[in-house]
Amino acid sequence: MLWRKVLLAAGVLLLCTSSAMAEVVVVLPIDRAKFLTGQKFDMEIELRGAKADEIKVLLDGKEAASFFGVNPVVKKETGLSSFRMDGVAFTKPGAVKVEVEAKAGGKTFKANVGYTVVGPEKRAAKNVILFIGDGMGLVSRQVARILSKGITQGKYNGFLEMELLKDGFALLNTSGYDSLVTDSANSASAYATGHKSVVNAMGVYENSSPDPLAHPKVENIAELVKRAAGMSVGVVTTSNITDATPAAMVAHTRRRAEQNFIAGEMLKADVVLGGGSQQFLPQSTPGSRRKDDRNLIEEFKAKGYAFAGSRAELAAAKGGKILGLFNLDNMNVYLDREILKNPDVLKGFNDQPTLPEMTRKAIDVLSGNENGFFLMVEGACIDKQLHVMDWERSAYDTIEFDKAIAVAREFAAKNGSTLILATADHSHGISITGTYHEKDGKTGRQAVRTYAASTFPTFVDADGDGFPENPAPEVTLAVEYANHPDYYEDFKFHEKSAPPAIMSGDVAIGNTRRAPKGILYPGNIPTSESQEVHAADDVPLSAGGPGADYFKGVMDNTEVFFGIVRALGLDPK
Numbered sequence: 001m002l003w004r005k006v007l008l009a010a011g012v013l014l015l016c017t018s019s020a021m022a023e024v025v026v027v028l029p030i031d032r033a034k035f036l037t038g039q040k041f042d043m044e045i046e047l048r049g050a051k052a053d054e055i056k057v058l059l060d061g062k063e064a065a066s067f068f069g070v071n072p073v074v075k076k077e078t079g080l081s082s083f084r085m086d087g088v089a090f091t092k093p094g095a096v097k098v099e100v101e102a103k104a105g106g107k108t109f110k111a112n113v114g115y116t117v118v119g120p121e122k123r124a125a126k127n128v129i130l131f132i133g134d135g136m137g138l139v140s141r142q143v144a145r146i147l148s149k150g151i152t153q154g155k156y157n158g159f160l161e162m163e164l165l166k167d168g169f170a171l172l173n174t175s176g177y178d179s180l181v182t183d184s185a186n187s188a189s190a191y192a193t194g195h196k197s198v199v200n201a202m203g204v205y206e207n208s209s210p211d212p213l214a215h216p217k218v219e220n221i222a223e224l225v226k227r228a229a230g231m232s233v234g235v236v237t238t239s240n241i242t243d244a245t246p247a248a249m250v251a252h253t254r255r256r257a258e259q260n261f262i263a264g265e266m267l268k269a270d271v272v273l274g275g276g277s278q279q280f281l282p283q284s285t286p287g288s289r290r291k292d293d294r295n296l297i298e299e300f301k302a303k304g305y306a307f308a309g310s311r312a313e314l315a316a317a318k319g320g321k322i323l324g325l326f327n328l329d330n331m332n333v334y335l336d337r338e339i340l341k342n343p344d345v346l347k348g349f350n351d352q353p354t355l356p357e358m359t360r361k362a363i364d365v366l367s368g369n370e371n372g373f374f375l376m377v378e379g380a381c382i383d384k385q386l387h388v389m390d391w392e393r394s395a396y397d398t399i400e401f402d403k404a405i406a407v408a409r410e411f412a413a414k415n416g417s418t419l420i421l422a423t424a425d426h427s428h429g430i431s432i433t434g435t436y437h438e439k440d441g442k443t444g445r446q447a448v449r450t451y452a453a454s455t456f457p458t459f460v461d462a463d464g465d466g467f468p469e470n471p472a473p474e475v476t477l478a479v480e481y482a483n484h485p486d487y488y489e490d491f492k493f494h495e496k497s498a499p500p501a502i503m504s505g506d507v508a509i510g511n512t513r514r515a516p517k518g519i520l521y522p523g524n525i526p527t528s529e530s531q532e533v534h535a536a537d538d539v540p541l542s543a544g545g546p547g548a549d550y551f552k553g554v555m556d557n558t559e560v561f562f563g564i565v566r567a568l569g570l571d572p573k
């Protein structure tokens with residue numbers, strides 16, 4: 001069963017089933033992979049379940065070694081044989097045919113896969129800014145639009161900044177090559193490399209190795225723009241900076257949990273702003289999550305980075321490289337950080353910058369490079385707050401994320417030549433059922449207003465900053481979830497967040513603390529899950545600026561990478 005899964009997942013070919021354990025030939029990169037000419041990758045062929053006598057690999061009819069000019073490393077062990085060539089690249093655009101023939105114990109195993117290689121285009125954009133609203137599906141955008149802009153007699157009073165990017169629009173498919181529903185490492189990796197991967201992996205294809213750093217790699221956008229064009233790179237997020245999305249821009253690992261390692265990989269970026277000092281401080285420091293005595297903040301400083309640990313320090317930071325870490329772990333969400341300011345929640349991190357402030361600083365610094373820059377900005381807690389079923393906190397973070405896009409649009413309007421992309425890495429199963437109020441004494445599900453009863457919500461943004469002052473107006477939205485554990489629902493905003501479910505042994509049960517007067521909604525996902533989970537829904541991408549025309553219709557998520565390298569005219573040969 002497992003082998004069958006591997007086989008289907010990798011799109012690879014099973015050729016002989018005579019022995020107890022089926023032998024499988026796995027070709028990495030997988031069938032239908034697409035490459036930019038000159039983009040480096042590791043090619044690996046594994047014969048799983050057998051000790052090979054011989055593995056022969058032909059590319060367009062030519063022996064692999066002479067095709068790439070690289071000698072393969074061949075390993076023949078009982079139950080696993082492999083043929084590997086690291087750091088190879090295609091030099092010409094077009095289709096490539098790969099034929100594999102492995103011989104073991106008198107049997108022959110064959111596999112055929114095909115690749116597409118695209119060449120460089122004329123450079124259209126000097127800079128690219130990729131905004132990733134983590135988990136920000138279509139409905140998250142709409143919830144933010146309702147709260148931020150309002151709706152009168154059925155017409156919106158305005159649109160989000162990301163919705164004003166109108167030169168390109170696409171729906172992206174988000175699946176990895178192993179499963180329908182992705183995680184953020186896998187999906188950000190597709191944007192960063194143009195290649196699909198598997199859940200929890202970034203910048204690699206999955207081989208059989210237990211070592212998360214030994215899987216075959218694909219060159220990512222940070223490495224490419226530096227190597228091919230001498231551009232600068234920035235990574236900005238509201239999460240722990242070593243979390244999946246920012247990490248996938250720079251790192252290669254089968255396991256996103258390798259955050260000690262990922263922290264060091266952040267040296268590939270010139271501007272690094274977010275939370276997560278726990279991965280940079282030596283293990284002797286309280287709160288550190290390092291397993292060694294390295295002080296990465298000092299190491300970054302020694303390599304010429306200015307360091308900022310607060311909003312004030314960020315404002316004052318100077319130079320071409322900045323490391324800013326504003327919390328031990330994830331930064332606090334906008335509602336807690338900027339509006340509620342509960343000291344029990346902020347835990348001493350009282351001076352964290354906003355995402356727009358971090359974005360502005362990153363652009364200021366990176367735009368000093370005449371060769372241009374690539375910047376990724378993530379609104380990370382849009383996702384994290386939906387996992388804990390707190391759509392209000394998620395919506396305020398979506399609005400904050402949108403304000404960061406305003407900063408980029410302002411820069412692009414002044415400086416030109418900047419492609420701005422705003423998308424999500426995957427979706428969450430939320431839907432706007434209607435509105436909710438208790439004006440007539442009804443409560444709970446009886447007070448969910450549908451159809452004609454769903455009169456407009458009463459969020460008010462009196463000071464015009466884009467954020468409604470009160471996240472809990474008399475008439476609020478009825479936002480409901482498609483994929484959740486057992487939880488208590490009261491349709492109200494919770495000043496103090498609490499997880500939707502808690503583990504009782506290995507079963508997740510509704511947490512009464514979340515909504516003491518709420519009604520129990522039985523879960524619709526396995527009881528082992530204590531959080532709301534990702535959905536496989538396609539996600540919207542809005543694009544503005546030179547190169548934005550690439551994005552139209554329904555596209556695979558890997559095409560984000562190809563749209564970026566096309567706009568930048570990257571030619572890494």
Ligand SMILES: [Zn+2]
Nearest residue numbers: 135383384534
């Ligand atoms: Zn998530």
